Amino acid sequence: MRIVDRRLNPSGKNFENRQRFLRRVKRMVERAVREASGERSIEELENPGEIAIPADGVRQPSFHHAPGARRDLILPGNREYIEGDRIARPPEDDGAGGKGAGSGGGKGRPDLFRFMLTREEFLNIFLDDLELPDLAKRRIALVDKEGLRRAGYATTGTPNNLAIARTLRLSLSRRIALARPKSETIVRAEEELAAAMAEGGANIENLRRDLEVLRRRRGRVAYLDPVDLRYRRFERFPKPVAQAVMFCLMDVSGSMTEHTKDIAKRFFMLLHVFLTRRYKRIELVFIRHTDEAAEVDEETFFRSVETGGTMVSSALEEMLRIVKDRYDPTSWNIYAAQASDGDNLMGDNERTRALLQNDILPLSQYFAYIEVRDSFFEEVNPFDGGTSSLWSAYAPLQREGGRFQMRRVSKREKIYPVFRELFQRREAGAPHGDHE
Secondary structure, eight states: OOOOOOSOOOTTOHHHHHHHHHHHTHHHHHHHHHHHHHHSOSTTTTSOEEEEEEGGGGOOOOOOOOTTOOOOOOOTTOOSOOTTOOOOOOOTTSSGGGOBOSSTTSBOOOOEEEEEEOHHHHHHHHHTTBOOTTOOOOSEEEEEEEEEEEEEEESOOOGGGBOHHHHHHHHHHHHHHTTOOOHHHHHHHHHHHHHHHHHTOTTHHHHHHHHHHHHHHHHHSOSSOGGGOOEEEEEEEEEEEEOEEEEEEEEOSTTOOHHHHHHHHHHHHHHHHHHHHHOSSEEEEEEEESSSEEEEOHHHHHHOOOOOOOOTHHHHHHHHHHHHHHOOTTTSEEEEEEEEOSOOOGGGHHHHHHIIIIIIGGGOSEEEEEEEOOHHHHHHSOOTTOOSHHHHHHGGGOOTTOSEEEEEEOSGGGHHHHHHHHHBOOOTTOOOOOOO
16 A cells, blocks of 8 residues: 655655656656657757656555445535435546547547656656667776775764774774773772771772872873874775767768658767767767768768768778777777668678778777668568668678677657667677667
8 A cells, every 4th residue: 555645745855756756657758758759850859848648657546435435525616416416427438537539429539647857857768778888998088077085094074984993093002102091900909909908908098099090090091082083084086987989970972861861860869969978988970971981070960961972981981090090999999870871882882891890890899880761662662671782781790799780760750769779788798689
């Protein structure tokens, strides 16, 4: 049984309640976020927005009368009924309870619960369970991220950082240096004085005087003094993290339609959001190509319009040149993502595969290829298993769980499932899924 407190929230509890609500309906919210991401434009991807989930999913248990139980109700404003009148049960298909369409007698769409997600909430849910595969701790780079480490002891601090063993060790050293009498010494002196008084000895006064001296000295030298206290001290330091570079290779040749370019850009926008928010030390290199390839900035990569022939090998050659100039594979984790419609100069396919197989994959942690197609072409002339020239050239390189993976996408709303398959967090050695 769960008891829900529906009273007004005290100050400062709204955020906790909101997070508790999101955890409770996490699966429905995740599904709604993924659907919303497929409907948004590239510019709106990082913006907050409204999402809708079924109202039945947010209902909470509550106490109510058992069926058939008798109960008395007071209905304010009632002018039609008196005690003893029977009220007919409303028909189930007339729209009562929010389940009908409100007209006719047919069943309508289920109620939806709509609410706004902040930008942070949207992206946290959107990026949950994603990571770069096989991020190796090669050479590490110091960034602005900080950590805490032990830095000896201090004479001041908080009680929870008190170093008890070190404090007691200093206390013992001080008591030994100041000759603080032990409890056993005082007990022995008291026993000697008692024995002398019982026997009527002549040295009773000396023994009493010695006992008093021991007691005063013990009282002056405390067992634990503030000078003994030692606290564990911590200091901040730049925390090392792995450094990585992601190469974004996009085909912008004449065979790429507006539809396929939009899908490709959407894929790279998802990749850009994912990398820049999840990793602190990541560099992105943008390469556009027709029959020639060139490194461009982010604005040109996503906005510029150009056309021309297609030679995919030019993009791979440009990537290799940049790696040689700026990114030593022994120091950097190298990743690449390529998007193309699969059209390539026939004489270039063999060279493209050789570059990828012999030069790029050996130095890369992971290489993802997506082939973007027009949905109309897919329906009219589906290519069984993928028979575009570039797909056929790449197909022998893909193996289950390998560092090279490829997928096809023909509809904008399918880009997120494909992106998630390529970059979802998986256990070491777990295979990559397949998607048609």
